[in-house]
Amino acid sequence: MLWTLAVFLLVNVLVVLLRVVRGPTASDRMVAALLFGTTGVAFVLVLAEALGSPAVRDVALVLAVLAALVPVVFARVGWSEDSGGGDS
């Protein structure tokens, strides 16, 4: 049951990569990164429970901390639309 749930959440994360590919703007891609911060964290937590290894839970903690910082850095510093977008 836990493994099924973990795989299901991982598939969710992978499907969202479609949104990263499609864009169309940097903000849209950043929303996908926001989802990695929620669904990805849930996936790692379920994985830790399924594996029975508490160390993996710390990975989720680190991922959550980074997920809180990333959008702020994006909004403050960010990149402009014409630098390295690569979807033209």
Place this chain on the structure above:
Amino acid sequence: MTSVASAALLGVGAAFLLTGTIALLRFPDVFTRLHALTKADNLGVGLIVAGLILRAESPATVGKLVAVWLLVLLASATGAYAIAARALREGRQWPR
């Protein structure tokens, strides 16, 4: 009893996370996607954390799970504001 409640919480949480994923793929612009994602996914993560808390053995594990949940709430709240503010600054209009 506890395991049934845990399984139910995990299942409902996964359903909410699926809603967030579908919204991110199907909704038309960045603001509607933010709206759906930050609410549905936070609820989903909260329910999954609640389901895992019921299975946890030690208080330390419970504390760690709650810390992860609070950090995810912080990430979504600040993230939604920051991304929406930047999208507006770039000239995305709302309402369209």
